[in-house]
Amino acid sequence: MERLNIDKVAKLAHVSRSVVSRGLNNHPNVSEEARTRVMAIVNEYNYKPNYVARSLATQSTFQVGVLTSRIGEESLGNGYWTLLYLGIFEECIRQGYYVRLSFYSDSMKKELHDLILNEDHLDGVICLNEDVTAFTVNKFSDRRIPVVMVGHNPNYPEISSVDVDNYLGASKAIKYLTGLGHTKIGGIFGNQNVEEAEDRKMGYREALISAQIPYNEKYISIGDYSQHTGFHAMCHFLDDSPELTAVFCASDTLAMGAILALHERGIQVPAQFSVVGFDGLPISKYMIPPLTTIEQPVYGKGAKAAELLVKSIKGEVSKPLRVNLEPELVVRKSCAPPAQ
Amino acid sequence: MERLNIDKVAKLAHVSRSVVSRGLNNHPNVSEEARTRVMAIVNEYNYKPNYVARSLATQSTFQVGVLTSRIGEESLGNGYWTLLYLGIFEECIRQGYYVRLSFYSDSMKKELHDLILNEDHLDGVICLNEDVTAFTVNKFSDRRIPVVMVGHNPNYPEISSVDVDNYLGASKAIKYLTGLGHTKIGGIFGNQNVEEAEDRKMGYREALISAQIPYNEKYISIGDYSQHTGFHAMCHFLDDSPELTAVFCASDTLAMGAILALHERGIQVPAQFSVVGFDGLPISKYMIPPLTTIEQPVYGKGAKAAELLVKSIKGEVSKPLRVNLEPELVVRKSCAPPAQ
DNA sequence: TTGTAAGCGTTATCAC
DNA sequence: GTGATAACGCTTACAA
Numbered sequence: 270m271e272r273l274n275i276d277k278v279a280k281l282a283h284v285s286r287s288v289v290s291r292g293l294n295n296h297p298n299v300s301e302e303a304r305t306r307v308m309a310i311v312n313e314y315n316y317k318p319n320y321v322a323r324s325l326a327t328q329s330t331f332q333v334g335v336l337t338s339r340i341g342e343e344s345l346g347n348g349y350w351t352l353l354y355l356g357i358f359e360e361c362i363r364q365g366y367y368v369r370l371s372f373y374s375d376s377m378k379k380e381l382h383d384l385i386l387n388e389d390h391l392d393g394v395i396c397l398n399e400d401v402t403a404f405t406v407n408k409f410s411d412r413r414i415p416v417v418m419v420g421h422n423p424n425y426p427e428i429s430s431v432d433v434d435n436y437l438g439a440s441k442a443i444k445y446l447t448g449l450g451h452t453k454i455g456g457i458f459g460n461q462n463v464e465e466a467e468d469r470k471m472g473y474r475e476a477l478i479s480a481q482i483p484y485n486e487k488y489i490s491i492g493d494y495s496q497h498t499g500f501h502a503m504c505h506f507l508d509d510s511p512e513l514t515a516v517f518c519a520s521d522t523l524a525m526g527a528i529l530a531l532h533e534r535g536i537q538v539p540a541q542f543s544v545v546g547f548d549g550l551p552i553s554k555y556m557i558p559p560l561t562t563i564e565q566p567v568y569g570k571g572a573k574a575a576e577l578l579v580k581s582i583k584g585e586v587s588k589p590l591r592v593n594l595e596p597e598l599v600v601r602k603s604c605a606p607p608a609q
Numbered sequence: 610m611e612r613l614n615i616d617k618v619a620k621l622a623h624v625s626r627s628v629v630s631r632g633l634n635n636h637p638n639v640s641e642e643a644r645t646r647v648m649a650i651v652n653e654y655n656y657k658p659n660y661v662a663r664s665l666a667t668q669s670t671f672q673v674g675v676l677t678s679r680i681g682e683e684s685l686g687n688g689y690w691t692l693l694y695l696g697i698f699e700e701c702i703r704q705g706y707y708v709r710l711s712f713y714s715d716s717m718k719k720e721l722h723d724l725i726l727n728e729d730h731l732d733g734v735i736c737l738n739e740d741v742t743a744f745t746v747n748k749f750s751d752r753r754i755p756v757v758m759v760g761h762n763p764n765y766p767e768i769s770s771v772d773v774d775n776y777l778g779a780s781k782a783i784k785y786l787t788g789l790g791h792t793k794i795g796g797i798f799g800n801q802n803v804e805e806a807e808d809r810k811m812g813y814r815e816a817l818i819s820a821q822i823p824y825n826e827k828y829i830s831i832g833d834y835s836q837h838t839g840f841h842a843m844c845h846f847l848d849d850s851p852e853l854t855a856v857f858c859a860s861d862t863l864a865m866g867a868i869l870a871l872h873e874r875g876i877q878v879p880a881q882f883s884v885v886g887f888d889g890l891p892i893s894k895y896m897i898p899p900l901t902t903i904e905q906p907v908y909g910k911g912a913k914a915a916e917l918l919v920k921s922i923k924g925e926v927s928k929p930l931r932v933n934l935e936p937e938l939v940v941r942k943s944c945a946p947p948a949q
Numbered sequence: 950t951t952g953t954a955a956g957c958g959t960t961a962t963c964a965c
Numbered sequence: 966g967t968g969a970t971a972a973c974g975c976t977t978a979c980a981a
Contacts, residue, residue, distance in 0.1 A: 274974055285952045300950055319725075321664045321730050322974030325957045330661060342908075345695065346891035348686025355685065369672075370710050372698055381701050383657075390661050455921055496895040503933050525895045532897050548949050551686035555836040555865045557897045570680075605974060614958055625968040630960060638966055662958030665973045 273316055274280070282310045293318060298323055330390040332367045333578060336405055337397035337416065339374035344494050347522050348550045349567055350397070356571025357395060364579045373401050393578045395419065399463050402428075415581035417574050421464045421591060429581065429590040431574045433565035435465050436597035439472025442517045442545045442563050445598055447480040450606045451543060454482070455516040456489040457502045457523050469547065470520045484494075488513065500527025507534055514607035515543035521550045521562055528556065528603070539605035559601035566594050615654055622650045633658060670730040672707045673918060676745055677737035679714035683835055687862050688890045689907055690737070693759065696911025697735060704919045706732070713741050733918045735759065739803050742768075755921035757914050761804045761931060769921065769930040771914045773905035775805050777810025778936035782857045782885045782903050785938055788819040790946045791883060795820070795856040797842045797863050806831075808811040809859045809887065828853065839866025847874055854947035855883035861902055862888045868896065868943070879945035889939055899941035906934050 279286040284303050284427075291299045292307040310316070324330040336358055337350065354370055361368045369391070373381055393415040396402045402418055406425055409417050418430040446454050456473045459466040474484045488510060490502035499518055503526065506513050516522035524546035528538055536542050538558055544555060549564025573592055580586045619626040624643055631639045632647040650656070664670040675692065675697055694710055701708045709731070713721055733755045736742045742758055750756050758770040786794050794808055796813045799806040804830055811833075814824045828850060830842035843866065846853050858864035864886035868878055876882050878898055884894055889904025913932055920926045 275976095276974080286975080287952060288950085291951095294976080296977095298950060303950080319974050321661060321670060322957090323976075324661045325959085326974080326976040328957070339695065339699075342692060343891040343894075345691045346688025348688060351685045351691055352682060354710070355679065355712060356712070359679075359714075359717060362711075362717060365720075367709055369707055370694070370698070371702075372695060374699075377702060380705075406698050423968080425775060496892070500895075522895075525892070529895050529897055529899075551683040551867070552836070552892060554683075555840075555862075555869055557869055559869075615960095616958080619968095626959085627961085627968055628966085631967095634960080640966055643966080659958050662973090663960075665975090666958080666960040668973070 278310050278316050282306045295430035329392050332391055333393045334391045335370045335395045336401045339372035339398035352567040353571040356568035357575045360572040393582045395574050395578055417578040419574050427589050429577050431570050431592045433596045434593045435468035438473040438563040439469040440476040441472055441598045443476035446515050451515040452482050453513045455506045455513045458491050458519045459494045461491055494520040494522055496522045498524035499523035500530045503530035505528035518546050521546040521548040521553045524560055539603050539607050543604035558603050561601045561603045562599055563596045564599045565596045569594055618650050618656050622647045662855055669732050671941045672731055673729045673733045675710045675735045676741045679712035692907040696908035697915045700912040700915035733922045735914050735918055737940035757918040759914050767929050769917050771910050771932045773936045774933045775808035776812040778903040779809040780816040781938045783813055783816035786855050791855040792822050793853045795853045798831050798859045799834045813937040834860040834862055836862045836866035839863035841868045843867035843870035858886050861886040861888040861893045879943050881948050883944035898943050901941045901943045902939055903936045904939045907934045911933055
């Protein structure tokens with residue numbers, strides 16, 4: 270079955286190509302009779318308009334780009350990105366948009382700038398992290414191509430963004446721990462240049478204070494979100510602050526590393542030490558012990574970002590939106606009251 | 610800086626659009642002088658040809674599709690897919706191709722068929738798993754759009770494919786275990802309808818036999834690759850075959866589940882029971898205990914598949930290729946000689 | 950309501 | 966070696 274084009278369909282339906290086009294695009298000015306005739310042919314021959322030609326004519330491609338930086342394999346492989354992308358992808362498809370996922374790395378800077386950024390066939394872009402936001406905003410937003418960020422960024426107040434309520438999530442974690450009776454609670458956080466990490470830290474701090482527990486700089490550690498960092502931060506705590514009985518990790522991967530450190534020192538979780546994570550990654554359920562964590566709606570974040578982007582593309586968003594999704598505490602087996 | 614087109618460049622360089630086009634596409638028939646003049650303008654104004662228009666004219670889009678099925682969140686989130694995609698993505702970008710990643714699910718069947726499959730703007734497709742191969746091959750291969758599979762599939766001898774040598778990987782695992790002195794070794798495998806799983810099982814079996822250890826159907830379990838399955842398979846072994854001292858899991862996620870089951874029964878790994886995985890996922894390093902596993906070059910599989918696809922698109926592949934990559938044993942801390 | 954014709958920005962053919 | 970000109974397959978004024 271060779272591919273037919275709009276003219277062939279027009280001929281078969283005994284109308285002009287404009288009628289076919291209007292019929293397909295639900296334009297008003299087409300008689301009921303003509304429409305049925307066209308649709309009959311369209312269905313019979315399973316005609317699908319050529320998107321490329323349509324793109325050229327309409328100057329819009331129905332493609333959105335998803336940009337993220339190519340961070341270490343461990344971070345990429347933790348399951349978070351897949352779920353986030355899945356949320357974006359499925360929402361986009363529902364709305365009739367294709368999606369292209371690109372990883373930005375220094376080693377491929379040139380190719381990426383040529384291919385990803387200088388192109389004119391993206392109707393919108395979603396930035397998955399801080400690292401890619403700057404140049405994305407420059408390149409796209411200036412060209413009036415809508416951009417949406419996953420994760421708020423105060424430097425770009427004109428860009429819509431979606432995130433989980435990080436402050437609330439951290440508070441929930443600390444409240445749970447203090448409720449269990451812990452008073453010496455460490456905190457392992459991600460990079461503070463990002464609003465997300467800052468919020469998680471604030472949530473930790475305020476929750477401590479409102480539980481009448483003094484906030485102690487010595488009990489916090491700041492780095493990235495990797496298992497590696499969690500491992501070493503935990504080792505430091507064990508050496509320098511042996512009075513700690515629990516730790517809040519600002520990511521599940523951080524928690525994985527921390528638990529491994531505890532394990533290697535022969536410290537039982539949760540009997541001797543409690544750990545709570547953040548993210549609720551699929552694997553957290555299978556950690557040893559299964560991790561008590563703050564679950565964020567990762568898929569939902571992606572879907573919401575996509576929804577916002579499509580609305581922006583369609584011009585339905587007048588001013589930048591800032592949406593916050595709610596995190597939930599998921600209690601599993603990594604916490605217990607402090608040992609006597 | 611408003612976007613310019615080929616005609617404006619032509620005017621600025623005092624040549625015709627054809628010369629500009631030829632210059633940009635490295636065609637022979639263009640004088641050195643004209644070429645330099647064109648390139649000067651191109652660089653000065655940072656002109657990039659419009660891909661959409663080019664696609665329409667050349668009937669090729671420089672986009673490839675990556676298709677996979679939307680399996681459970683746990684499987685998606687294990688890190689394997691991200692790495693595989695990364696390999697594909699980076700190789701494609703290097704070759705000048707964009708890539709679109711699509712997840713196929715029943716719930717979005719209609720949208721996906723309309724958008725993903727019936728389209729005419731994909732120069733090639735990579736199938737990431739069995740589930741999507743059948744209709745992909747029908748839709749694309751019949752239209753002379755090249756398809757490459759990750760994972761061999763005997764049903765499609767005409768399609769090129771890339772995989773790790775699964776047979777070899779499994780043998781390496783078993784050899785290591787028998788070398789440690791184990792003779793009662795369980796095996797937890799994925800779905801046998803797939804060549805990959807079959808090969809891993811054969812590798813297990815043959816390695817056992819060549820170590821003079823009888824192969825026992827009772828010691829194997831077949832399901833999917835999830836942690837959940839690993840957990841339950843291990844529980845069964847513990848109940849029905851308490852003589853087992855080690856288990857080979859055909860994926861790291863299976864191993865995660867198995868170790869959790871062991872942990873819940875109070876059985877120490879590796880002191881009382883040894884476990885080896887397969888895949889070498891980034892997280893396997895941080896499991897408790899860190900997992901001894903057969904590491905496969907996941908990124909490399911993706912990159913190789915992309916390479917094959919691009920070659921096929923360019924017509925440089927005459928007959929279907931079947932490439933096998935080599936897996937390596939990575940020794941960590943989940944194995945020890947059997948307890949006396 | 951319908952059809953004609955002019956784009957959209959390229960590449961490719963074919964005279965010159 | 967160069968430059969008109971005709972595709973590519975669609976949308977969209979504008980006329981009818």
